[in-house]
Amino acid sequence: MFIVRQLPVFKFDGLIAFCSEIRERYLWHTPIVAGILKDSMFHLLEKRIADAFAAHVPRPVQTEQPKQTSFGEIAVPAAFQLARTLKKPPKVIAAELAEAVGKIPGVASLEIAGNGYINVRLDRGAYAVAALKQEASAGSGTADKVIVEHTNINPNKAAHIGHLRNAVLGDTFVRMLRATGQTVEAQNYIDNTGVQVADVVVGFEHLEHKSAAQVHALIADPAVRFDYLCWDLYARTSQYYAAHPEAIEWRKDTLHKIEHGEGETATLAHTVADAIVRAHLTTMYRLNIEYDVLPRESEILHLQFWATAFEQLKERKAIYLETEGKNKGCWVMPSSAFRQGVEDEASAEDSKVIVRSNGTVTYVGKDIAYQLWKFGLLGKDFFYRLWHTYPDGHKVWASTTEAQTGAPNFGGGTRVYNVIDSRQSYLQDVVVAGLNALGYAAQAEASIHFSYEMVALSPRTCIEMGIELSDEDKKRPYVEVSGRKGLGVKADDLIDTLIAKAFDEVSSRNAEQSEASRRAVATRIAIGALRYFMLKYTRNSVIAFDFGEALAFTGETGVYVQYATIRTRKIVRKFLDSGQAMPDFASVLTAEAMARQLADETCWQCLLDASKMEAAIERAVASGEPSHVARYAFQLAQSFSGFYDKFQVVTEPDAEKRAFLLWLTTYFNQQLERTLQVLGIEVPDYM
RNA sequence: GGGCGCGUAGCUCAGGUGGAUAGAGCAUCAGCCUUCUAAGCUGAGGGUCGUAGGUUCGAGUCCUACCGCGCCUACCA
Numbered sequence: 001m002f003i004v005r006q007l008p009v010f011k012f013d014g015l016i017a018f019c020s021e022i023r024e025r026y027l028w029h030t031p032i033v034a035g036i037l038k039d040s041m042f043h044l045l046e047k048r049i050a051d052a053f054a055a056h057v058p059r060p061v062q063t064e065q066p067k068q069t070s071f072g073e074i075a076v077p078a079a080f081q082l083a084r085t086l087k088k089p090p091k092v093i094a095a096e097l098a099e100a101v102g103k104i105p106g107v108a109s110l111e112i113a114g115n116g117y118i119n120v121r122l123d124r125g126a127y128a129v130a131a132l133k134q135e136a137s138a139g140s141g142t143a144d145k146v147i148v149e150h151t152n153i154n155p156n157k158a159a160h161i162g163h164l165r166n167a168v169l170g171d172t173f174v175r176m177l178r179a180t181g182q183t184v185e186a187q188n189y190i191d192n193t194g195v196q197v198a199d200v201v202v203g204f205e206h207l208e209h210k211s212a213a214q215v216h217a218l219i220a221d222p223a224v225r226f227d228y229l230c231w232d233l234y235a236r237t238s239q240y241y242a243a244h245p246e247a248i249e250w251r252k253d254t255l256h257k258i259e260h261g262e263g264e265t266a267t268l269a270h271t272v273a274d275a276i277v278r279a280h281l282t283t284m285y286r287l288n289i290e291y292d293v294l295p296r297e298s299e300i301l302h303l304q305f306w307a308t309a310f311e312q313l314k315e316r317k318a319i320y321l322e323t324e325g326k327n328k329g330c331w332v333m334p335s336s337a338f339r340q341g342v343e344d345e346a347s348a349e350d351s352k353v354i355v356r357s358n359g360t361v362t363y364v365g366k367d368i369a370y371q372l373w374k375f376g377l378l379g380k381d382f383f384y385r386l387w388h389t390y391p392d393g394h395k396v397w398a399s400t401t402e403a404q405t406g407a408p409n410f411g412g413g414t415r416v417y418n419v420i421d422s423r424q425s426y427l428q429d430v431v432v433a434g435l436n437a438l439g440y441a442a443q444a445e446a447s448i449h450f451s452y453e454m455v456a457l458s459p460r461t462c463i464e465m466g467i468e469l470s471d472e473d474k475k476r477p478y479v480e481v482s483g484r485k486g487l488g489v490k491a492d493d494l495i496d497t498l499i500a501k502a503f504d505e506v507s508s509r510n511a512e513q514s515e516a517s518r519r520a521v522a523t524r525i526a527i528g529a530l531r532y533f534m535l536k537y538t539r540n541s542v543i544a545f546d547f548g549e550a551l552a553f554t555g556e557t558g559v560y561v562q563y564a565t566i567r568t569r570k571i572v573r574k575f576l577d578s579g580q581a582m583p584d585f586a587s588v589l590t591a592e593a594m595a596r597q598l599a600d601e602t603c604w605q606c607l608l609d610a611s612k613m614e615a616a617i618e619r620a621v622a623s624g625e626p627s628h629v630a631r632y633a634f635q636l637a638q639s640f641s642g643f644y645d646k647f648q649v650v651t652e653p654d655a656e657k658r659a660f661l662l663w664l665t666t667y668f669n670q671q672l673e674r675t676l677q678v679l680g681i682e683v684p685d686y687m
Numbered sequence: 688g689g690g691c692g693c694g695u696a697g698c699u700c701a702g703g704u705g706g707a708u709a710g711a712g713c714a715u716c717a718g719c720c721u722u723c724u725a726a727g728c729u730g731a732g733g734g735u736c737g738u739a740g741g742u743u744c745g746a747g748u749c750c751u752a753c754c755g756c757g758c759c760u761a762c763c764a
Contacts, residue, residue: 060704062704064703064704064706066707067706067707067708067709067710068707068708071707075706075707077706077707080706080744080745083744084744090744113707114706114707115707115744117706117707154764191764194763194764195763195764196763196764297764326762327762329762330762332762339689339690339760350689350760352761353761353762355762356762357762358762360762362761362762362763362764363763363764364764366764421758422691422692422758422759423758423759424759425690425691425692425758425759426690426691426759426760427759427764429690451691451692453692453693453757453758454757454758456757476756476757477699477756477757478757480757480758505726509726525726536700536701536712537699537700537701538700538701540691540692540693541692541693541700542692542693542757542758544699546699548713549699549713552712552713553726554712554713554726554727555711555712555713555726556700556711556712556713557712557726559726560712560726560727562726563726563727564727567723567724567727570723570724571723572723573723574723575723577723578723619703622703623703625703627701628701628703631701631711634711634712635711638711641724641727641728642728644723644724644727644728645724645727645728645729646728647723648722648723648724649723650723651722651723665723687726
C-alpha cells in the first residue's frame with residue numbers, strides 16, 4: 001500500500017517515543033499511528049453550519065472567522081448578501097434567519113451582532129470531546145501520483161542559499177501533500193552535461209592541467225571540500241573567459257565531448273558531476289531533505305528522449321523549421337503558442353528556438369521531453385540504479401542507461417509541480433505550450449510552475465562579506481549576486497555558522513550536558529531556524545538575506561516553535577516525576593467537565609487554535625503556500641506560550657482542572673509536533 | 688516596448704472566497720526569573736495600506752489609469 005511510503009513523514013519520535021512507556025501503562029488519549037491527517041474538525045463544523053443555513057438561503061452560504069474572539073467562533077454574513085434582494089435591513093434578515101435555522105448539532109447559540117452578522121458560538125464541551133476522541137484516520141489517499149521536482153542544482157559547485165530556498169520549499173510542499181494523503185514522488189533533476197559542468201571541466205583541464213586521476217584524488221581526499229574547490233574554480237574559469245574570449249572554444253569542445261561521451265574529458269565531467277551531486281545530497285540531508293529519484297540529463301541524451309519528443313513535436317506541428325530571419329535554420333515554437341494577446345503582431349523574431357541551426361537541442365527542448373516523461377507520455381523510460389540509501393533506510397535512485405532490476409516505478413504522474421524560481425517562468429510557459437501543442441491539454445493544465453522569488457543579499461550582508469557595492473546598490477533593499485563571480489553565501493557555511501551560534505547558546509544554558517549532546521541539540525536548533533527562515537516568507541516575496549535575521553533565535557523563528565514544543569514535553573515529564581498517575585482522560589473529561597473548564601476563555605482559545613492544525617495545512621496545500629504552515633506553527637506556539645504562562649499544570653490543586661490542563665498540554669504537543677513534522681523541523685531533547 | 692511580480696508601522700513581513708476596531712516579529716520604552724516558566728511572558732507608543740478614480744450597503748482585498756522598484760523578454764542552462 002502506498003501508505004507505507006508515507007509513514008516516514010509522521011514518525012513521532014518526540015513526546016510519543018518519550019511517552020511510549022506511558023502509553024503502555026495508561027490509555028493514551030490519541031492513537032498516533034497513521035501518517036495522514038484527519039479531516040479538519042473545525043472545517044466539518046463550518047460545513048455543517050453552512051449546510052444548515054443553505055436550506056433557508058437562495059445562494060451559497062459563506063462562513064468566516066470573526067476578527068475578535070469575543071464574537072464567537074464562526075460568523076455568517078449571509079444577511080448582508082440578502083439585504084439587497086429582500087429590501088430589508090440586514091439586521092432583520094439575520095434575526096429571521098437565525099430563528100428559521102434553529103438548533104444545529106455542536107452549536108451552542110446563534111447571535112445577531114453588529115448590523116447583521118450572525119455569530120455562531122460552538123458547544124465547547126462537545127467540541128473538546130470530539131478533539132479528545134479524534135482518531136487518526138486511515139486516510140483516503142488516491143492512487144494518483146503527484147510529482148514534485150525540486151532542488152535541481154547544477155552539479156558544478158557547492159549549493160548556495162538560493163538553492164536552499166528551492167529545496168526547503170519543495171521538500172515542505174512534498175511533506176504537506178503527503179500529510180493530506182497524497183502519493184508524492186520527489187525528483188531532483190541533474191543537469192550533468194550542461195555548460196556549467198563543462199566550465200569546471202575546462203578549469204581542471206586547461207587552467208589547472210589536472211588529469212582525471214588527479215581530480216579523483218582530490219575527491220577522495222577528506223581534507224578537500226571538493227564542492228567548494230569547484231565553486232572557486234568555476235569563478236576563475238568565468239573570469240578567464242572574460243579576459244580571453246578565444247578560450248570559449250575550450251567550452252565548446254568540452255561540451256561536445258561530454259554530450260558524445262568522448263574520452264577522458266567526458267569521464268572527468270561525469271566524475272566531477274557525480275561528486276558534486278553527492279555533496280549536494282549530503283548538504284540537503286543536513287536539512288532533512290531526501291529524494292526519491294535523480295533523473296539525469298546524460299540519460300535523457302543517451303536514451304534519445306529528445307529524439308522521441310522531437311518526432312512528436314514535428315508530427316503534431318508544434319514546431320516548424322524557420323526559413324528566414326535571425327532564426328533561419330532553427331526549429332522554433334511560435335510565440336503565439338506561449339504568449340497571450342500577441343496573436344496579431346506575433347513576429348517570427350519572438351519565436352522560441354527549440355533546435356539550433358547546428359542541429360543541437362536547447363534546454364527547453366530537453367525539458368519538454370522530460371515533462372512528457374513525467375506524465376508517462378513519452379513512451380520511454382529511464383533505467384535506474386540505486387544511488388544512495390539514507391540512514392533511515394530510504395533509498396534514492398538515479399537514472400542510468402543499463403537495465404537493472406529492483407527499482408520502483410518512477411514518473412507517470414497525474415500532476416507535476418516544478419519548483420523553479422520565477423525568473424524561469426518564460427521557459428516554463430514554453431514547456432506547457434509544448435504539451436498543449438501536442439494535444440495534452442489536461443497535462444498542460446496539471447503542469448504547475450511552483451515559482452518563488454530569488455534570494456538576494458541585503459546590502460549590509462554584502463558589506464560584511466567584503467562584496468563591493470556601488471552607491472546606488474547600497475540604497476537598495478537587496479542586491480542580487482552572481483554565482484559566476486563566486487559571490488554568494490554557501491549553504492554549508494550558513495549551516496555551520498548557525499550550528500556554531502546555537503552551540504554557544506545551548507552550552508551557556510546546559511553546561512552539564514556532554515559536548516556531543518549539545519552539538520546534537522544545536523544542530524536541530526540550527527536546522528529548525530534555517531528551514532523556518534526559508535519558509536516564513538510567501539513564495540513571491542524576494543528574500544533579502546541578512547545574516548542578522550537568519551541567525552535570530554528569538555521572535556518569529558523555528559526556535560520559538562521548538563521551544564514551545566519542548567515545554568509541552570517538559571510538563572508531561574514533570575507531571576510523571578511528581579509521582580502522579582496519568583489520568584484516564586476519556587473518563588475524567590466528560591463533555592460536562594470539558595464545558596466547565598472551557599468556560600475559561602484562554603483555555604477555549606487554546607483548544608480552538610490547536611484544533612485548527614488540519615484546516616491550516618489543508619488551506620496551505622490548496623493555496624500552494626508553505627509559509628501558511630510556518631505561520632500557523634508560530635501562532636500555535638504563541639498560543640501555547642500564553643497557556644504556559646497562565647496555568648500551572650503539575651501543581652494545580654483541583655483534580656478535574658489538573659486533568660484538563662494536562663490533556664490540553666498533550667493536545668498542544670500532538671498538534672505542534674505534527675506541524676513541525678510537516679515543516680521538516682525536528683525537536684531537540686532540551687534547549 | 689511587452690510579460691510577470693512587488694509597493695501595508697522606523698525595519699522585515701502577514702493579511703483564504705470583498706465585511707466588524709488593518710495584524711505579527713524585530714527595534715524602542717516600561718514591567719516580570721525561589722515557580723512545569725526568561726530562546727519566554729505582560730504592557731505602551733508607532734498606519735493618508737504608493738497615488739487618483741471606479742464598482743459595491745461595504746475595498747488593504749476587485750476594475751482602470753498613473754508613479755516607483757525588481758525580474759524576465761538568448762541559437763546560456
